[in-house]
Amino acid sequence: MSAAGCVRTVIKLSWPVFMVLAWWGVSGYADAHTPAPPARSLPLSQLKSGLHFAGKDVQALQADEFANPAQLWLSQGSQAWTQPSAANGKSCASCHGAVATSMKGVATRYPAIDAASGRLFNLEDRINQCTTRHQQAPAFTPESDALLGLSLLVTQASKGMPLRVDISGAARGHWQAGATLFSQRQGQMNLSCAQCHDQNFGQRLYTDPLSQGQPNGYPVYRLEWQKPGSLERRLRSCYAGIRAEIPPWGALEMRQLALYLMWRGEGLPIEVPAVRK
Amino acid sequence: MTMAFARIQWPERVLAGDVVKVRLLVQHPMDTGYLQDLLGKLVPRNVIQSLTCTWGQQEVFRVEPSSGISANPLFEFFVRADQTSEMHVEWTDDRGVKGSLRQMLPVLPKSSP
Numbered sequence: 001m002s003a004a005g006c007v008r009t010v011i012k013l014s015w016p017v018f019m020v021l022a023w024w025g026v027s028g029y030a031d032a033h034t035p036a037p038p039a040r041s042l043p044l045s046q047l048k049s050g051l052h053f054a055g056k057d058v059q060a061l062q063a064d065e066f067a068n069p070a071q072l073w074l075s076q077g078s079q080a081w082t083q084p085s086a087a088n089g090k091s092c093a094s095c096h097g098a099v100a101t102s103m104k105g106v107a108t109r110y111p112a113i114d115a116a117s118g119r120l121f122n123l124e125d126r127i128n129q130c131t132t133r134h135q136q137a138p139a140f141t142p143e144s145d146a147l148l149g150l151s152l153l154v155t156q157a158s159k160g161m162p163l164r165v166d167i168s169g170a171a172r173g174h175w176q177a178g179a180t181l182f183s184q185r186q187g188q189m190n191l192s193c194a195q196c197h198d199q200n201f202g203q204r205l206y207t208d209p210l211s212q213g214q215p216n217g218y219p220v221y222r223l224e225w226q227k228p229g230s231l232e233r234r235l236r237s238c239y240a241g242i243r244a245e246i247p248p249w250g251a252l253e254m255r256q257l258a259l260y261l262m263w264r265g266e267g268l269p270i271e272v273p274a275v276r277k
Numbered sequence: 278m279t280m281a282f283a284r285i286q287w288p289e290r291v292l293a294g295d296v297v298k299v300r301l302l303v304q305h306p307m308d309t310g311y312l313q314d315l316l317g318k319l320v321p322r323n324v325i326q327s328l329t330c331t332w333g334q335q336e337v338f339r340v341e342p343s344s345g346i347s348a349n350p351l352f353e354f355f356v357r358a359d360q361t362s363e364m365h366v367e368w369t370d371d372r373g374v375k376g377s378l379r380q381m382l383p384v385l386p387k388s389s390p
Contacts, residue, residue, distance in 0.1 A: 066286045069349040072304040075282045143315065226306065226348035233315075 038179070040264070041198050042212065047268050050276055053202070053211040058223070062275040070152060070221040070273030073228050077149030085135035092150070095134060103157035107270060111259040113170045120174045120255045123151050124230055142249045148228045151219050155272040162269055163216055165262040174252075178260030181253060187244030193257075208277065213238075214265040215258065217274030224277060231258050281305065281376035283366060291358045293387045299338075301352045301366060303328070303376070309344040323371045325350070332382065333362035358384045 051059060062068060081092045081099055096102040110123040121129065127150050128139040140147035167175040183194045196205070197213035204210070218231040225233075232254050239246045247253055282304040287297050303325070310322030322344065330338040338354045366378040 066284065066300055067302060067351050069302065069304075069351075071284060072282045072302065072349060075284065076304075223347075 038175075041183075041194065042264060044267055047214065047265055048201075048212055049214055049216055049268055049271060050211040051217070051271060051274065053209040054276060058275055058277055062271070062273070068221070068273050068275060070219075070228050070275065073145065073149045073152050073221075074156060074273060075149075076145060077151075077153030080146055080149055081153060085131075085137045087136035090135050092130070092135075099153055100157050103154045105158050105161055107155040107158040107272075108161050108164050109166065111174075111255045111262065112166060113174075118170065120171070120252065120259065122230075122232070122255050122258055123154060124232070125250075125255075127151060127154070143229060143233055145227075148219055148230070151230065152228060152272060155219060155270060158270045159272060160269045162267045163262050163265050165259060165266070167259070167263050171259065174256045174259050175263060177253070178256035178258070181257050182260050182264075187239070187242035189242040189244075191242045193238070212265075213261065214268055215261045216265055216268040217271040217276065219272065221273065221275045222277070223275070228273075231261075281368075281374070283376065283378040285364060285366065285378060285380050287382060291382070291384050292389055293358060293360060293384050295358045295384075296355050297358050298353060298355055299330070299364070299382075301330070301354075302349065303352075303366075303368065304349055305368075305370065305376075307342070307344070307346055307348040307350065325368050325370050328352075328366070328368035330354075331365045331367075332356060333360075358382070360384050 051062065054062075065071070078099070084091045084094075092099070107123055110126065111120050113119070114121045114126070114129070119125075124140075124142070124147060127147065131137050132139050140150075165171075181193070183192050183198075185192045185195075193213060196210050201210050201212045215231050218234065219228050220234070221228045222234075232249070235254055235257060236246050284302045286300040288295075291297050305325055306320075306323065307325065308320045308323045310320070312320055314320050324344050324346070325342050327341050328339070329336055337356050338352070340352060342350060361384045362382060364378075364380050364382050368376050
């Protein structure tokens, strides 16, 4: 028998197997064991980075690789990356090596479940965990220049890569809590995140266009703050804006909300170092 | 802030006699004294009192920014490139904290290809 004939016979014999596989896929048996992906109130095709809603001057400042003020914190971060700890002489680089390769893609996956403790960690939590456990140094205070430098540096290693958080397994409950929080009215203004950022983006709030509230530029240099800040700080500002009670620093609900936002913006490229008004 | 960072930039290729634009970015909070911190406490005024740029032996730029200048100010000025020299940037703020940056500014001979 020729080689071509042999191949033809194999195809003929495997046809029923293929049909069964096709039926199994179409019938939904394949999905029976994993929960269906949740519906999106903001379709992926409509996602727009906050840069889209920013003014021309802000866009120009972000694009200017020299004048972008976040670069100052990035310089600080790369210095801290190789700075040995006073306690045991270990630096970030002693375990991780070069940040551009070892941290590539890491920021796209946070917030994520910490395997050791089972808690939901954002990137800042992860950095602090590394600092206290492996460098035996005190944890950074939230929004300190040192922490922002490192979180900017680590996030920059994923520049241009799409957001892709894992919401399966233990993270699913946190995602659900974040999703609920996003659409829940709160504060004296009785507003939910969704009312501004799902239903009215592109409209104006006073003089500023409302963005979709996408997290792909964080930690971000905000002109209002005159320095960079984390997503948690931005969320706190939103809480203040709707006159809701601001949770304490490190609150779980901020991480849950961040997880939901990262899932909601899935596929948007990381823009760090980003600038916003 | 214990460490102060600054960045300086000029064109990659500078020939002797060229007038080049120098850009300088300095990390400083430029606190006006009117704003509060994240805990609601008034932040005392702390701005850069004086900043000078010395190129080789010659002072080429001096500024005394007041509280009207934004945080992390960006300065741009022009110098006539003469020969390769070191740019030395120094500044002092209201708290007496000094910062400095030294960087060589390479200049090619006039007839370079």
